[in-house]
Amino acid sequence: NAGVTQTPKFRILKIGQSMTLQCTQDMNHNYMYWYRQDPGMGLKLIYYSVGAGITDKGEVPNGYNVSRSTTEDFPLRLELAAPSQTSVYFCASSSDNSYNEQFFGPGTRLTVL
Amino acid sequence: AQTVTQSQPEMSVQEAETVTLSCTYDTSESNYYLFWYKQPPSRQMILVIRQEAYKQQNATENRFSVNFQKAAKSFSLKISDSQLGDTAMYFCAFMKHSGGGADGLTFGKGTHLIIQP
Numbered sequence: 001n002a003g004v005t006q007t008p009k010f011r012i013l014k015i016g017q018s019m020t021l022q023c024t025q026d027m028n029h030n031y032m033y034w035y036r037q038d039p040g041m042g043l044k045l046i047y048y049s050v051g052a053g054i055t056d057k058g059e060v061p062n063g064y065n066v067s068r069s070t071t072e073d074f075p076l077r078l079e080l081a082a083p084s085q086t087s088v089y090f091c092a093s094s095s096d097n098s099y100n101e102q103f104f105g106p107g108t109r110l111t112v113l
Numbered sequence: 114a115q116t117v118t119q120s121q122p123e124m125s126v127q128e129a130e131t132v133t134l135s136c137t138y139d140t141s142e143s144n145y146y147l148f149w150y151k152q153p154p155s156r157q158m159i160l161v162i163r164q165e166a167y168k169q170q171n172a173t174e175n176r177f178s179v180n181f182q183k184a185a186k187s188f189s190l191k192i193s194d195s196q197l198g199d200t201a202m203y204f205c206a207f208m209k210h211s212g213g214g215a216d217g218l219t220f221g222k223g224t225h226l227i228i229q230p
Contacts, residue, residue: 033217042117042204042220043158050215058217090158102218104158 002026004105006091012111013081021076021108023091029103030096032074033058034066036087037107043090049074050096081112115140115207119221126195127229133180134190134224136205144210147181147188148218152202161203164188166210192226200228 007022025032030051035043045058049068063085065077074093078085088109092102116139126132138147149161164172164181171179176196180189192199202225206218 031215035217040222042206042222043218044220045217048215048217056216059219088156092158096215101160101163107156 004091004093004103006089006105006108008108009106010109012113013078014113015081015083017081018077018079019081019110021078021089021091021110023074023076023105024072025074025091025093025103026072027093027095027103028071029093030071031094032068033092033094033102034064034074034076035090035092036060036085037090038087046076046089078110083112086110086112115142115145115209115219117205117207117219117221119205119224121224122222123225123227125227125229128195128197130195131191131193132195132226134192134203134205134226136188136190136221138186138188138205138207140186140207140209142209146208146210147179148206148208149177149179149188149190150204150206150220151199152204152223153198153200158204162190195228197228197230199226201226 004025033048034046037043047066049055088107091105094100094102118137145166147164151159162174176193178191202223204223205221
């Protein structure tokens, strides 16, 4: 049971480039989330999903897109990378109960130059 | 919208001492959940303790306990017999009940706790 896995661990992008951050969970969780963590700050919610085919915006969705075609996978797409998107990105999942723990992946450190 | 405030950017204590981290929050929700997460240098987010707002009894997990004051909207974390491995960033987080947990956590900015040998 690997939990929540994210790839890549690190990435440097040039302004205007695109990339997809991958997230996979093997716990059969319905709920999945993407957060970003800027230096010295807490995590902020980018997008979330309550199940395959259903996604919704969080607090800071601009510049990102997501899809959820399977229960296991929840990729995050950056279409035109900007320096403001330099951050650490965390994927998380939980079962469909608000008291249940969110399990986090190890994070992806993204730098946009 | 909810806000979570952690007023202590950094704290430092000696090993084996007791330390309390502060957290206040603002919400119009009547039912919600509160969490403390730990983030060591490895960057991994680890759940430390959680509290249901409708429960008056404060949660405890071994050396970790909370002081939940609903009227004051305060949720502090007490770490007893602190250990070197407790050195980490600690984040207070809020989740409203009405969304069924689907709409994620709202985090504070964190407190960097340093345990000195």
